[in-house]
Amino acid sequence: xxxxxxSGGGLVQPGGSLRLxxxxxxxxxxxxxxGWFRQVPGKEREGVSCISSRDGRTYYPESAxxxxxxxxxxxxxxxxxxxxSLKPDDTAVYYCAADRFYATVFRAVVGGVTLGDPEVWGxxxxxxxxx
Numbered sequence: 176x177x178x179x180x181x182s183g184g185g186l187v188q189p190g191g192s193l194r195l196x197x198x199x200x201x202x203x204x205x206x207x208x209x210g211w212f213r214q215v216p217g218k219e220r221e222g223v224s225c226i227s228s229r230d231g232r233t234y235y236p237e238s239a240x241x242x243x244x245x246x247x248x249x250x251x252x253x254x255x256x257x258x259x260s261l262k263p264d265d266t267a268v269y270y271c272a273a274d275r276f277y278a279t280v281f282r283a284v285v286g287g288v289t290l291g292d293p294e295v296w297g298x299x300x301x302x303x304x305x306x
Contacts (some may be wrong), residue, residue, distance in 0.1 A: 178295075182195070182268075183196050188305070190260060192260075206224060208228050208276065209271060214270070222283055223238065223256070224257050234284060254271060269300055269301075272295060272296045
């Protein structure tokens, strides 16, 4: 079975940090580009970062640049999203997604999933930033 599972969400105070994990089963993540997305009720899913497969190229939109960092550990079949300086507006359900083509993930992160829908999605993990 092809599956992505996110973990690491929870409650954190403004200014705090969290590290989310995205672990793949049923396929090898090092062959896939990975994106992280977030969504709040009533709003469109928003990309916050992505990373390419073999060369490790990364991208961050302005909402995440300087605060979020994506990385991968291919030996563990896991991709991480380190989130620092968290704000209440970062509160959302965070999803990871994988696709064989970086362009697909990049388009989704930059312009929304209507522009590029990755092949595999996780179930999401809730991040709540509140004092």
